């Protein structure tokens with residue numbers, strides 16, 4: 213029996229690219245690398261305009277504070293250091309590098325022949341930090357900090373390969389094509405955390421991956437493979453922990469508080485690569501899909517490549533796009549234009565035309581209860597939205613406003629097309645502001 | 650293939666909207682349509698049955714149906730035009746209200762009352778409260794009760810003709826007067842006995858209701874709790890005296906529009922709770938009230954009254970029986 217949680221919705225999957233091999237995209241003419249691709253403080257540039265940089269060279273770091281260093285994804289010349297809006301609309305410094313086509317790799321990136329048993333946990337934290345790994349499922353929390361804070365506090369490592377967002381198959385392809393990197397990364401993490409238990413969690417819409425993992429781990433008692441029921445938002449950390457351990461993680465608490473730590477599958481494979489070769493995160497797998505793209509596919513994209521270059525590589529447009537979403541259609545962020553860039557957290561680029569884009573048109577709630585049934589946090593989104601609309605945030609909280617994880621399930625199922633999540637966000641923001649006072 | 654090679658320009662600006670960026674295909678109109686479809690067989694059966702009683706009855710039943718449905722849609726349109734609000738007749742909810750109203754009327758009723766009823770349902774019970782989603786009593790039921798109270802003779806007594814054309818007692822009246830032995834359960838189930846236009850065929854209503862549950866248009870909580878409660882009480886404490894009367898129980902759940910009420914009226918989205926536990930309690934309350942009214946008051950509209958009364962409790966049921974939040978300790982309220 214596949215494991216799961218209570219609530220949630222069945223979303224049309226549109227996993228159109230799940231059978232296509234990941235294609236390596238050649239580095240474009242220029243890349244523009246943001247100095248903040250993670251949660252925490254933006255890093256400072258370590259290079260100046262005119263400098264020559266190598267592929268994999270560290271170009272941004274910070275001596276103190278929570279951050280993940282940034283590396284060049286090409287070899288070439290620094291053309292500019294400029295402010296541009298990030299995928300979430302916040303101004304961030306970008307280092308613009310012109311690719312010289314030499315593809316010259318930084319000499320520090322080479323097979324290291326490290327022995328896991330002889331590597332101290334602190335050293336693993338340092339290796340992961342130097343590789344600039346940040347949560348690649350989209351949360352982009354600096355991974356070394358997560359490892360460091362989990363040491364001694366957790367008993368279960370969960371590798372998140374659920375990938376419950378529609379369209380996205382980037383993790384699916386990674387796990388299928390490089391399962392040894394995921395299992396190997398899990399081993400590195402187990403050693404760093406001193407644990408003898410890791411779970412590889414995959415939704416049961418990826419039976420081939422489950423089979424490969426089972427084959428790879430059949431003789432390991434300490435790494436298990438868990439099949440999860442395909443249901444949105446199965447990949448959310450709370451739902452994942454509940455499905456696997458039966459523990460409910462309250463709002464405002466971290467997974468470590470219930471003894472768990474969760475890493476995205478691609479993050480885990482990046483840790484593996486960093487451990488073996490010191491290779492930093494300079495490319496990532498991105499699902500490119502949507503009805504405007506000529507050839508939807510999974511690409512291994514150099515960090516800092518613009519959406520425009522990615523789309524061109526996929527054969528350009530077949531329809532005029534109305535929306536470009538960075539990430540999945542349920543929680544991803546709609547972008548202003550095609551000039552934004554791929555970062556460590558970009559799991560997908562989706563281009564939807566007018567027909568596929570859909571706006572919520574403020575219909576009247578008919579009280580059907582679908583949002584209540586679908587809310588994975590067991591809130592009552594219909595009442596939260598109704599009270600938020602009337603600016604009665606106290607009452608909105610009675611029905612759970614602060615517990616919302618903004619998964620979008622409620623808006624998705626609403627037959628009256630009430631923009632529920634937007635209302636809930638308004639209530640949340642207002643309540644948080646009040647608490648601060 | 651020229652068209653394919655045409656360069657498509659990148660737009661200057663894209664639309665920035667809040668997530669989620671996709672939605673489920675079901676719309677309000679689609680759900681209303683499902684309910685209408687599920688009700689149609691029972692309604693057609695009722696009309697055909699009326700024709701077998703006599704062509705005048707049949708014709709009247711047909712006219713009632715048309716008047717109620719067209720009238721409801723018309724009044725909704727009219728009210729929204731006059732008050733300059735967006736016209737919402739396309740969501741089909743007014744059509745459904747009209748259909749439910751028709752099914753709650755005796756086939757002998759003069760169509761003028763039906764028109765009055767639909768005006769009451771749409772304007773007084775629905776629009777004056779703010780339209781779809783804001784009314785707190787079921788418009789069709791409110792209109793039925795309005796007609797019953799205002800026009801007693803037209804709505805009851807010999808308003809229910811028998812198959813031979815004479816006025817007949819509805820099964821509920823027979824039960825009430827202790828003539829339960831005269832009832833044929835099979836006839837009640839199939840529906841060849843007097844009743845309002847839409848309540849006669851328990852079988853077709855049951856099938857329609859089950860369809861709605863399996864199509865996930867309604868949830869099982871309310872009908873199961875409602876019918877279950879009525880069944881349990883009438884089985885253990887039959888009105889015929891003694892205890893444990895299966896025949897009385899069967900007659901009770903097959904009569905008095907319980908099927909229509911439990912599957913189609915009590916589950917009306919707008920006027921029923923949304924939290925699962927609240928739905929169960931709501932169903933049980935409806936059931937208790939229905940039995941109570943049947944046992945202790947003479948009214949054959951027990952189902953209608955019970956649902957209307959419970960409609961008023963919906964807000965409190967949802968509020969006090971809201972689900973336990975994920976991660977919150979059992980028994981503790983936020």
Ligand code: SF4
Nearest residue numbers: 587616617619620622
């Ligand atoms: S209320 Fe929040 S947590 Fe619940 S379904 Fe909506 S977005 Fe998800």
Ligand code: SF4
Nearest residue numbers: 577578580581583626
């Ligand atoms: S899904 Fe939409 S219409 Fe249904 S109860 Fe929730 S907000 Fe209301």
